[in-house]
Amino acid sequence: MEIIDNTKQEIEKIYIIQPILRTDYKALAAEAESLIESAGALCAGVSFIEVREINPATFIGSGNLEKLCGRLSGLPVTVLFNGDLSPSQTLNISAALDGRKVIDRTTLILDIFARNAKTSEGKLQVELAQLKYLYPRLKGKGEALSRLGGGIGTRGPGETKLETDRRRIRARIVALENRLSDLKQRRQLVQERREKQALRTISLIGYTNTGKSTLLNLLTDAGVYAEDRLFATLDTTTRKLIVDGSEFLLTDTVGFLRELPHSLISAFHSTLESALQCDLALIVCDARGDHEMQLATTLETLRELGGEVPYLIVMNKSEELTSFDGYPKESIFISAKYGIGIEALKNAILRFFGSGWAEVLLRVPYAWMAAYSPLKKYADELQFNYLEDAVLIKARIRKTQLHRFQPFMEQH
Ligand SMILES: Nc1nc2c(ncn2[C@@H]2O[C@H](COP(=O)(O)OP(=O)(O)OP(=O)(O)O)[C@@H](O)[C@H]2O)c(=O)[nH]1
Numbered sequence: 001m002e003i004i005d006n007t008k009q010e011i012e013k014i015y016i017i018q019p020i021l022r023t024d025y026k027a028l029a030a031e032a033e034s035l036i037e038s039a040g041a042l043c044a045g046v047s048f049i050e051v052r053e054i055n056p057a058t059f060i061g062s063g064n065l066e067k068l069c070g071r072l073s074g075l076p077v078t079v080l081f082n083g084d085l086s087p088s089q090t091l092n093i094s095a096a097l098d099g100r101k102v103i104d105r106t107t108l109i110l111d112i113f114a115r116n117a118k119t120s121e122g123k124l125q126v127e128l129a130q131l132k133y134l135y136p137r138l139k140g141k142g143e144a145l146s147r148l149g150g151g152i153g154t155r156g157p158g159e160t161k162l163e164t165d166r167r168r169i170r171a172r173i174v175a176l177e178n179r180l181s182d183l184k185q186r187r188q189l190v191q192e193r194r195e196k197q198a199l200r201t202i203s204l205i206g207y208t209n210t211g212k213s214t215l216l217n218l219l220t221d222a223g224v225y226a227e228d229r230l231f232a233t234l235d236t237t238t239r240k241l242i243v244d245g246s247e248f249l250l251t252d253t254v255g256f257l258r259e260l261p262h263s264l265i266s267a268f269h270s271t272l273e274s275a276l277q278c279d280l281a282l283i284v285c286d287a288r289g290d291h292e293m294q295l296a297t298t299l300e301t302l303r304e305l306g307g308e309v310p311y312l313i314v315m316n317k318s319e320e321l322t323s324f325d326g327y328p329k330e331s332i333f334i335s336a337k338y339g340i341g342i343e344a345l346k347n348a349i350l351r352f353f354g355s356g357w358a359e360v361l362l363r364v365p366y367a368w369m370a371a372y373s374p375l376k377k378y379a380d381e382l383q384f385n386y387l388e389d390a391v392l393i394k395a396r397i398r399k400t401q402l403h404r405f406q407p408f409m410e411q412h
């Protein structure tokens, strides 16, 4: 591919180095291109480089680096190695490329995160992830970066704090962790209140750019940002959803990406955690895209996050599908953009909750109140009948929680 020389423009130009290690290398390069655009930069070209394995010192081997150095000579491009670079690999490669700016996939994604975080918690999480990433890489990089100016990898904390010493960064990491843990506690309180009110919760989960925010907007008039770019959403947003008179809370979440570095997943663990404690997840896929990979990535990331949630598979962007073959058979086909299939989705939600709950009669002797109290948050108490030695409670309980109430169960 020809290398674009855009010397006159100020937008950062990024040249992708894609090692050929797996069969999906072309899709990975195409995804890197979308990431570059989402970061507000331009893709200057792609080089596919055949390697037998990743070289621990130079990623693609010194011979390949030499050739690359010649090819890029005189061109003002940043080089993206579409993988994870260790601190020493970054330094070695940059040196071999005459001090050129070199970034990896995590740096690129962190940059998009820094642009897109809107809430204070989201910003704190991104800053923490950036600092943790930067910390082991500080040695020798400050000088190199100040020479190279701004752009990807220097936004956020990178810009102001590179020259400060590691001890201060360490202190900032600790402060951020404390602040985030306070916020987490506060969120847990909200979560408990919701559970007490027996509000049923639904989360929109799935690969990035599949239309989760568009669906939230359609269902709830939330007015959240939806855009044809990766990681448009970073912060979770929750809105009330009413279906046929039943109330739910619907939460939009950050999208997933294949090969998302573990450090990035853990950066969003705590906000995702509450979204994952939902009663139902709608896993949104792009029916026109590689939906199998999207679903597999989503399920794998959920597993990594320890979230075991019941889910429905929603195939979005299906307005122009001509065949419904090759999809999981339980898929619900919709188009969030054009409002197609929404009734069927709502019915599926109602069916799920209808079958997921049981109405039971509990008999709680007054002497057992202390044992019963902690269970209240799992029950939607509907009616009380106070007897001499016990109270009879009619309640709606999720079937998955019924076992907790066994000692109090009168009939069911
Ligand atoms: N053709 C078509 N496009 C859609 C549909 N739903 C959403 N889109 C488009 O897909 C793009 C991504 O939509 P978002 O709602 O931002 O997707 P998201 O899953 O929230 O993405 P992230 O927050 O970046 O993970 C936007 O350009 C939407 O207009 C649909 O049903 N059909």
Ligand SMILES: [Mg+2]
Pocket (backbone or CB within 6 Å): 212, 213, 214, 225, 226, 232, 233, 252, 253
């Ligand atoms: Mg979104």
